[in-house]
Amino acid sequence: MEPSFHTLVPKFQLKFISLSKCRTSQQLSLELPTFLYYQNDLRFVDLSQNNFSGTVPSWLLENNTKLEDLILKGNSFTGPLTLLSTPNSNVSSIDMFDNKIQGQLPTNICSTFPHLEQLFLSKNAFQGNIPPCLSAMKNLSMLDLSNNQLAGKVPQELVRKSSLFLLRLSNNNLKGNVVPVILNANGLQKLYLDGNHFSGEMTNFDVSTFQFPTSLTDIDLSNNRLHGKLPRWIGNMSLLERLDLSNNGFEGSIPVEFCNLNNFKFFDLSENNLSGSIPSCFNPPNLEHVHLHNNRLGGPLSLAFNKSTSLVTLDLRGNNFTGGIPKWIGALSSLSVLLLKANHLRGRISVQLCTLYSLSIIDLSQNRFSGPIPSCLGNLTLPMNKDKTMTPDLMSPTFSELDELKLLKTGILFEHMMHSYSYMKESVEFTTKSGSYSYGGDILEYMSGIDLSCNELTGQIPLELGNLHEIHSLNLSHNKLVGVIPSSFSKLKQIESLDLSYNNLSGEIPNQLVELNSLGVFSVAHNNLSGSIPEQNQFVTFIESSYEGNPFLCGPMLHISCSKTGSTSTISDDEREDSFLDTYVFCVSFLASYVVMLLTIVVILYINPHWRGVWFSFVGKCISSCRYSTVGNLLGYYIFRRCV
Structure with a gap:
């Protein structure tokens, strides 16, 4: 240059x-x-x-x-x-x-x-x-x-071309009916029409004149305006590997005909209004990524997916699923991302999760799980997993040409096509650092976290959780956990977010936690913790809300000074002086009022002989009938306790 x-x-x-x-x-x-x-x-x-x-x-x-x-x-x-x-x-x-x-x-x-x-x-x-x-x-x-x-509109003649392999028209202003576009595909394999204005129903179309299966392996119609029921004729597209119909207005149940799609690898029906249960026959053997979040699907997690041993991502967040975590989940040896947030699941957390050594992201929050946290979760290695992201299925280039120029050109073109080809990218949503974030690409490969918040978990926090050396986020908040914060958490060297708030934890914050140099968000608010807050490293930077709601916790962040032993909080000199002044003012005011009232009575009795006769008559009756004045005793006791 x-x-x-x-x-x-x-x-x-x-x-x-x-x-x-x-x-x-x-x-x-x-x-x-x-x-x-x-x-x-x-x-x-x-x-x-x-x-x-x-x-x-x-x-x-x-x-x-x-x-x-x-x-x-x-x-x-x-x-x-x-x-x-x-x-x-x-x-x-x-x-x-x-x-x-x-x-x-x-x-x-x-x-x-x-x-x-x-x-x-x-x-x-x-x-x-x-x-x-x-x-x-x-x-x-x-x-x-x-x-x-x-x-x-999309020209139908374009999709009929036998030579066309990939057609991507995503994120434009196209409109019309997508059904003819799909069913007219002759040699087309990859069709991406997401992010447009396609509308209408996909079921009100006569498909009897079309020949199945079509050549399509990838269909992306996400982020459009489609509605109505899911078309059953999709079940006849036996070559289909990836289907994304997310963020539309589909309703009704998942057709049982989808069970015929044995080549499925990627399946996304999230952000719709689907209801009913997942067909128990839905078990594609090569299925890797499932996204059904934010629908109205319900019922127990039956036998669906129990034979999909290649499953890497299972995202069922924001539905109405009931029951517990099925035992067959232990057979999904490739499972890396399990998201069951915001359902109606109950029972104990299944120990079968501990056998899934590929697990790196677990979200069971906002359910009704009870009982203790399985200590065997500490055995998970939370590995970096490239399978969490989808890779294109292009065949590697063949370098049989003897011409060095062609060899170099083929290599660069292949790298270019690989970069442009990965259109359907895997991403998941996970809550950490007090916010919900979307993870995809290389970041998803490295991300690891466990969220068990907003349940009814009891017992102590297992010491074994300190063995999760690779974890980036751990959230156990809004449960009924008791006991102390394990000092073994000092071994979580990669952790960036740790939330233990809204439990019944007691004891002190372990000083060993100051070794967590990557910790960016920390909260132990609303527990029964005591003692002083560590005043080293990043712990002095956490805001007051990270510690509030612990009556016996002290430290500069809470504006409460600690005793020399650091175990109990003491009242400051200013607070003690203010309390003494309040008591002194009360006693002086009460005695002055009492003297004034007594002198007033004496003056009235001295001046008015009628009231003087009434007074002595009343006193005589009290002496003869009441040896003790209850009111007088109570009043005297109160003055004694308050002033003396």
């Missing part, structure tokens, strides 16, 4: 150039190197993930008539996409993902690149309709126009 390099007129002619990821530390907008103007024999150009600005360099195509692959993704190219009228029959792959290109897709794109195989124009600002001519491109196999502002 030196100025001398910009002005150089080279004597060489390149066939292959890759200047990927050459951004400067200043992230300045850069212009394309001028020496490229003098190249006319290029076959492969990769200028991706820089900060090149200006309009799309169409002159690269004009100057290099033999160009096959043009990769410009991850730059800052702007303006409309202007193409030359001269056809370039050698171009097979164009990738302009993640730029700022505007306007409509050029109508001559098909005639300019008649042999185009892969077109990636996602994450730009394209508007208008999808060009119908794309349906006539015989070699087009991968088309990604997602994350733009395209409108209108």
Whole structure:
């Protein structure tokens, strides 16, 4: 990027150039190197993930008539996409993902690149309709126009193409009926229509004229406006591996026909209004990820999933499931993420969970689990697990070509396709650090945590939980736990969030916990803890609400000083002085009022002979009938206790 390099007129002619990821530390907008103007024999150009600005360099195509692959993704190219009228029959792959290109897709794109195989124009600002001519491109196999502002309907002729393998139109403004798009798929395998405005029901369509099974393996219709019951004809799509219908308005039960989908790997029906129970026959042997959270599904956790031994994620949060954790869960040896939050589950926490050594995230919060916390949970290793994230199923490239240039090109293209291919990504939601966060990608691989909060758990906290060396979050709050905080928690070196609030814990906060250098959120509020709060490391930074509600806990964070022994709290000199003054003022006021009242009575009796006679008559009767005055005794006792 030196100025001398910009002005150089080279004597060489390149066939292959890759200047990927050459951004400067200043992230300045850069212009394309001028020496490229003098190249006319290029076959492969990769200028991706820089900060090149200006309009799309169409002159690269004009100057290099033999160009096959043009990769410009991850730059800052702007303006409309202007193409030359001269056809370039050698171009097979164009990738302009993640730029700022505007306007409509050029109508001559098909005639300019008649042999185009892969077109990636996602994450730009394209508007208008999808060009119908794309349906006539015989070699087009991968088309990604997602994350733009395209409108209108999906051309049915486009999905009928036998050559089209992948079609991604996610996050646009497309609308219409998706059923014909799905059932007209001829050779199409990957269909992503999520984040659009597709609406209507999927059941009011005559499917008898269509041939099953279709070629589709992946269908993503999430985040649309679909409603009604789930279509039973999906059960006839035996090749289907991944289905995402989340965040729509589907209602009713899960069709029993879904039990025929034995190739399922990913299944997401979350954020709908589904009810009823999960069919007990639903046991796809290769199923890895299940998301059914935030519906109205109910009943006990029957035999569904009991034979899905490849299951990695089971997310059933926010439903109405009852009963306990089934014993067959111990057979799911690959299970890594178990989310059962906010249901109506009860009984004891199953010890079968302790045999699942792949478990790294457990959320059983907001249920009615009772009894003690199984001490065997401390045996879990909470390992980092790459299986928690989905990986694409593309076959590895074959390097049988003898041409070194083709070998290099194939490797870079494969890496590029792998990056662009992972469209259905696995992510889970987990509550930690007093908030709910979504974890996906590499972060999900490393995340580990246990949440048993808001239940009815009793007994002491097992010392064995201190063996969870890799745990990042532990929440045992809002239970009925007793006993002390285990000092073994000092071995949780990776922990970032520890919540033990709203229990009946007693004793002191172990000083050994100051060794937890990664601890960012800590709460022991509303227990029966006593003694002084550790005043070392991050413990002095935790706010007052982390410790409140413990009557015998003291420390600067609570504005309560501690005794020299640190075991009990004492009253400060100012508080003792204020208390003494209050008592002194009361006694003086009472005695003054008593004297004034007594003198008043004496004066009245002295002046008025009638009242004097009545008074002595009353006193005589009291002496003869009452030896003790109860009122007088009580009043005297109160004055004695208060003043003396």
